[in-house]
Each structure stands twice: as structure tokens, then as C-alpha cells.
Amino acid sequence: VRLYSGLMESRAPLFRQLFESESSTYTYLLADADSREAVLIDPVLETVDRDLQLISELGLTLKVACKHLFYYSYTGLLKMQIHSLPAGGAFLAAETVVSSVTAVNKCLTVRETPGHTDGCVTYVSEDERMAFTGDALLIRGCGRTDFQQGSPHRLYESVHKKIFTLPGHCFVYPAHDYKGQTVSTVDEEKKFNPRLTKTLPEFVNIMNNLNLPKPKKIGTVCVY
Amino acid sequence: VRLYSGLMESRAPLFRQLFESESSTYTYLLADADSREAVLIDPVLETVDRDLQLISELGLTLKVACKHLFYYSYTGLLKMQIHSLPAGGAFLAAETVVSSVTAVNKCLTVRETPGHTDGCVTYVSEDERMAFTGDALLIRGCGRTDFQQGSPHRLYESVHKKIFTLPGHCFVYPAHDYKGQTVSTVDEEKKFNPRLTKTLPEFVNIMNNLNLPKPKKIGTVCVY
Numbered sequence: 001v002r003l004y005s006g007l008m009e010s011r012a013p014l015f016r017q018l019f020e021s022e023s024s025t026y027t028y029l030l031a032d033a034d035s036r037e038a039v040l041i042d043p044v045l046e047t048v049d050r051d052l053q054l055i056s057e058l059g060l061t062l063k064v065a066c067k068h069l070f071y072y073s074y075t076g077l078l079k080m081q082i083h084s085l086p087a088g089g090a091f092l093a094a095e096t097v098v099s100s101v102t103a104v105n106k107c108l109t110v111r112e113t114p115g116h117t118d119g120c121v122t123y124v125s126e127d128e129r130m131a132f133t134g135d136a137l138l139i140r141g142c143g144r145t146d147f148q149q150g151s152p153h154r155l156y157e158s159v160h161k162k163i164f165t166l167p168g169h170c171f172v173y174p175a176h177d178y179k180g181q182t183v184s185t186v187d188e189e190k191k192f193n194p195r196l197t198k199t200l201p202e203f204v205n206i207m208n209n210l211n212l213p214k215p216k217k218i219g220t221v222c223v224y
Numbered sequence: 225v226r227l228y229s230g231l232m233e234s235r236a237p238l239f240r241q242l243f244e245s246e247s248s249t250y251t252y253l254l255a256d257a258d259s260r261e262a263v264l265i266d267p268v269l270e271t272v273d274r275d276l277q278l279i280s281e282l283g284l285t286l287k288v289a290c291k292h293l294f295y296y297s298y299t300g301l302l303k304m305q306i307h308s309l310p311a312g313g314a315f316l317a318a319e320t321v322v323s324s325v326t327a328v329n330k331c332l333t334v335r336e337t338p339g340h341t342d343g344c345v346t347y348v349s350e351d352e353r354m355a356f357t358g359d360a361l362l363i364r365g366c367g368r369t370d371f372q373q374g375s376p377h378r379l380y381e382s383v384h385k386k387i388f389t390l391p392g393h394c395f396v397y398p399a400h401d402y403k404g405q406t407v408s409t410v411d412e413e414k415k416f417n418p419r420l421t422k423t424l425p426e427f428v429n430i431m432n433n434l435n436l437p438k439p440k441k442i443g444t445v446c447v448y
């Protein structure tokens with residue numbers, strides 16, 4: 001299985017970062033090199049055909065697709081939204097949240113990181129070398145906190161207690177980027193994030209004065 | 225120096241992929257974890273400030289910036305165009321091609337891969353785990369061959385003799401991508417590239433019938 005061995009080491013999980021330019025969203029494909037079971041983080045409708053084709057070409061079985069947030073009053077065990085993809089094969093379909101969570105748990109743990117929304121989570125790889133931070137922590141930025149149960153206080157606490165406590169070399173993979181950046185590290189964001197290096201009162205003040213326009217897709221599943 | 229240790233292993237070179245959305249161009253930053261010397265592959269004018277800031281934040285010294293191609297009748301040792309960046313610090317300036325090539329050679333070798341243009345090169349990392357293929361090989365595609373000394377025959381030969389001979393797990397990092405894909409592997413392209421899996425006559429026929437519009441920036445330094 002060397003063909004699909006992924007990042008640097010032959011037994012390392014397969015990893016791919018994919019981009020959707022309309023919403024500036026990153027989708028992440030992670031798979032176990034041996035079992036060929038895959039997890040898709042943050043698929044986007046516009047690019048799901050591309051993702052499914054790649055999964056098929058790489059000989060993977062998609063076990064679960066998950067989002068970094070959800071906007072429904074959904075009370076699953078790990079607050080995870082299972083995205084119902086237009087299935088090319090036999091995946092997802094009627095599988096329950098429980099079996100999906102099991103599949104995710106093999107390689108990812110979930111940390112609740114509310115603040116952008118109530119239900120935002122960060123997925124962390126088993127070895128703590130990768131964190132998929134959703135809208136909680138972006139590269140040199142963070143998600144907005146001015147709608148949908150957003151709270152700058154909670155976001156600040158989430159990032160400092162759940163993400164900045166990861167090893168410094170842990171890679172930070174965000175849900176979005178608007179400047180062509182693909183990855184950062186925990187240490188880099190602790191040093192250079194222009195918002196989250198501030199004190200809590202300063203951070204709250206910044207976030208409450210961004211005066212951002214309402215997002216285009218508010219009310220639908222994905223709010224950027 | 226663990227902070228900047230880069231991909232997976234603490235002594236591994238630091239590596240960053242960066243994107244410029246106007247021209248769909250990837251810029252790559254590579255640096256030695258110990259010496260902190262960096263190489264920037266394919267910087268783009270529009271995003272060079274972002275790149276220089278990152279280089280500064282990571283505590284790196286930019287030794288050389290190079291392009292995967294050039295359009296001048298330039299006959300340097302390794303056919304490399306030194307991009308004259310608006311220097312924030314003391315880098316590049318009057319350094320000669322020779323000293324730049326030395327810096328590159330520490331971590332990269334250069335393979336001539338003409339076909340898109342006469343002067344296209346592919347940079348290959350020392351351990352043959354990464355190839356920066358420019359416009360020769362794109363993910364599931366390749367550069368056009370219908371202007372600027374382009375030749376489908378030469379491109380086919382370049383890819384098959386200089387890139388497809390690399391180890392199958394070698395990552396393929398292209399100069400451009402238009403579908404949000406960030407990386408591929410040699411094996412994947414050998415199996416799934418819709419053009420380069422064809423025979424030479426079929427490939428030539430495909431490339432001679434693409435009927436692409438003239439690129440916007442022809443005549444300037446970078447032609448996409």
C-alpha cells in the first residue's frame with residue numbers, strides 16, 4: 001500500500017487538503033493507510049463530486065463526513081453534523097451518528113470549541129500533530145462572533161484552553177482562508193495571531209467592532 | 225528550534241504551500257530547519273508581501289527565489305530565473321545566480337522538463353519525496369503547449385522520463401491548480417492523469433486540439 005502512504009512516513013495516515021474557492025472553504029480528507037477507511041471533514045456541496053472521485057481513485061471507503069459546526073439544535077454525543085452527501089457508493093446512507101463517531105474516533109478526537117457558534121468543534125489527530133480548527137482559529141485570524149450564538153468571550157476561552165494547549169508544533173488547519181495560506185502551527189498562532197495574542201478585554205473589543213456585513217448564506221447549512 | 229520544525233519530523237525541512245487566487249498559482253516556501261535558510265519557489269507579485277511577512281515571522285533568511293520557467297533567452301547554468309523581489313531585508317539584491325544555485329542545491333535538485341516552454345524545470349527534494357513540477361505536470365492535467373516554444377512531444381517526454389521515473393509515493397506539487405487540489409503523487413498521476421496516461425500520438429492530438437484562449441498576461445514574466 002505504499003502508493004497511498006501519505007505524509008512522509010509509509011504508515012502515516014493519508015492526508016489531503018482541498019479548497020473550494022467560492023466560500024474559501026477547506027475540505028480535509030484523512031484515511032487510515034491500512035484499513036483504507038476515510039473521514040471527510042467539511043465537505044462543500046460545490047466540490048463534493050471532486051472529493052468523491054478522489055476517494056474512489058485512492059481506493060478509500062468513506063466512513064463519515066463531518067462538519068466543524070452546525071446550526072441546528074442537534075444534541076448528538078459529540079455535537080457532530082453528519083453531512084448527507086449525494087452518495088456515489090454505499091457510504092453514509094443510513095449509518096447512524098454512533099457508528100460514524102466510532103470511525104472518526106479511530107484517528108480523531110473532538111474538542112468542543114464554541115464561540116463562532118455554539119456547536120463548533122475542533123478535530124485533533126491521535127498524535128496531536130494536526131488540529132482542524134474550523135472557524136474557531138483561522139490563520140492569523142478567527143471566526144466572527146456576531147451572530148448565531150456567537151460569543152467573543154467563549155471563543156477566546158475555547159482557543160486558549162482547547163487549542164493553544166496543544167503541542168506548539170501541532171499544525172493548525174482551518175475551515176477557511178482568504179489569503180491563500182494553507183496551514184499554520186499552534187506556536188505560530190500563539191505568537192502572531194493579531195487577535196488572540198491580545199488580552200480578553202482587548203479581544204472582545206476587537207470582535208465587537210468588526211462591523212462585518214451579514215454573510216450571504218446565513219440560514220442555510222454553511223455560514224462562512 | 226522545535227517551533228519551526230515543519231512537516232512531521234523535527235529535523236524535516238520546513239514546508240509551506242501558499243496560493244494566489246487571481247492566477248491560481250502556488251508558491252512554495254522551503255527552509256532548512258537548522259540553518260533557517262529558505263527557498264521560495266514561484267513567488268507572485270500580488271502575494272509577495274504575505275510571503276515576506278511569513279518568512280520574517282518564521283525567522284528565516286530568504287536565500288533564493290526561483291521560478292519554474294522563464295521566457296527570456298537566458299542561459300544560466302540551471303536555467304533559473306531569479307525573481308527580483310521588492311526586498312524587505314538584505315536578501316537577493318546583487319547575489320549572483322551561482323550563489324543562489326548553491327543554496328537551492330542543498331535541498332533541491334533541478335530537472336529540465338521542457339514542453340510547456342523551453343525553459344521549464346522541475347525541482348526535486350533531496351529525498352525525492354517532493355517534486356515541484358511547475359507547468360509540466362499539473363494534478364490530473366498539464367501545462368498548455370500551444371505557444372512560447374511549447375511542444376507536446378517534448379512535454380510528454382519530459383513528464384515520462386523526468387517525473388514519472390521518480391518514486392511512486394513522491395508528492396507532486398504543481399505551479400497551478402484550478403480545482404482546489406493541493407497535491408498529488410507520481411503514482412496517482414501515472415494512473416489517473418487523463419492526458420499523460422495516453423499514448424504519445426493520442427497526447428499530441430489532445431494537446432493540439434484544446435483551442436484555449438490566449439492567456440491574459442502573455443509577454444510579461446509569468447504566463448499562466
Ligand SMILES: [Fe+2]
Nearest residue numbers: 135175223224
Ligand atoms: Fe465556516
Ligand SMILES: [Fe+2]
Nearest residue numbers: 359399447448
Ligand atoms: Fe505557470
